[in-house]
Amino acid sequence: MSLTIDDVAKVALLARLRVSPDELQMFTGQLNSIMDYVAQLQQLETTDVEPLSHGIEVRNVFRDDVRGDPLPREAALLNAPKRNQESFLVPAVLE
């Protein structure tokens, strides 16, 4: 299994990352070496192994439906790159 430059460019687009042609080359190589490393698992016989849906064998972790104090709005907006009195501001997204 080998990733192409187009695959990486597509993932970068979906993640809204701007990547230069040089970086695309570099990331494709790096990602492929990660994929190859993980691909070693393919050598194992897994026919009788149940698919794993979670890394830890714990089930049914819940909290009670109890309401607590919200963050003060000022605190919620504190780290926003762009904001006004009451909201986060982002470049307009056309519907």
Add this chain to the structure above:
Amino acid sequence: MDYDIIIGLEIHVQLQTESKMFSWCGTEFGLPPNTQTDPVSLGLPGTLPVMNRKAFELALKTAVALHAEIAPFTKWDRKNYYYPDLPKNYQISQYDLPFSHGGWIAIPRRKDGGGGGRCGLTRVHLEEDTGKLMHAAGGLSEVDLNRAGIPLLEIVTDPDIRSPADARGCLEELRLTLRYLGVSDCEMQEGSLRCDANVNLHIHRDGDTIATPIVEIKNLNSFRAVEKALIYEIERQYKKWRDDGLTIKDAAKTTRGWSDAEEVTKPQREKETASDYRYFPEPDLVPVVADLAWLARIRESIGELPAARRDRFESEYGLSPYDANVLVEQGQDVADYYDDVARATGQYKLASNWIQQDVLRTIKEKKMSVAEFPVAPAALADLINRVERGELNTNQGREILGRMIETGDPAEIIIEMGGYRMVSDRDQIAAAVDAAVAANPQAIDELKRGKKKPEAVKGFLRGQVMKQTGGKANPALVGELLEAKLAESLQ
């Protein structure tokens, strides 16, 4: 025009919890922007979601009520997309192992005899709601994350619906069921119930069936909009097919938005590569195993649902399907009120009439709930019994109920105070009957010559007798004495 209409709905329902699905802040509608957040809803680094048990149980309750099969094992997945309505850049949702499978919604029978049957469910899963974006000046959008993280049920139906009226009916039945269950308030205006509709046509021509391209309609903000948008869209698709002949094989599914003001659907920009969500299992939440004991408790918590209640109102009280439906579709509190009045009087049909005509009209006019209606079921039952026993006629009963609503007093007191005793004095009524007949010789003449229907003439004369007695005459006695008088006059 020979075609079948194929409609499927995609419905989102906010579940009624105190706190959000994965964190502690509240879920109230209509608060100022960004005053209902916490570090988890903001997607701040280092935070971890913890599942709200109530949210999961409400979802289970809904799925059981919709006849779905509950999965013994379910897990959560990340739906990855980059959009500022969720700051984590993914939505916690369910992909390959949702908590339920199958199920159906009853399609209500329509007045014209259409409808009926079932609309199957493709899937029901639990996810988190997203924030809201509003356009602002200067090429910017405002992001309000109050809604982000509210538990949301996604319900996708099979394409089993065959008309815009049935689409609306199906959605109304779903809302009624969810309200009976108490899992959601289902206010379309407030967005706690949202619906998109997928529609296309199967056109029959020369023994062939041609399917038109599927259109998804968004922006449906009311039940009326669902029906109207579908009616519009069906006509548009048919005309378009006649113009360009494009079928489902030639064109991909498109999205159109309904404009309430213009009553048209308009093309919407597609989210680019929207389908590539790269789902993967959510590592921050562990799976859920729903055992039989838990499911049994959920089942026990479900009361009588609308469909069962309609059936019972017909079988236990002998109501017509129409009457049973009117009482049930008003909501649980009205149906409970009817149950109480019907059982207290034993006069099932009368109780239904009084509630449909007088009680419902009053609560609608005064914009109150049944809980606020000042006449308790036992007090209305007492009034109905007095009318039934002939102590009062129907008009007097109506007046007294009006006074009971105003004053909150029981019928007994209003009758004593207001001189409402019905006149049951035979001689007095016989005199009034004699006078009415004597004063209206033309009526007897019409009856003799068969110019008018006997019932019409009798009705007129009964009215005259009532007028003379100030509306207080015992209607049964008036009827009896009038019959006797007319029989005598016609000899």
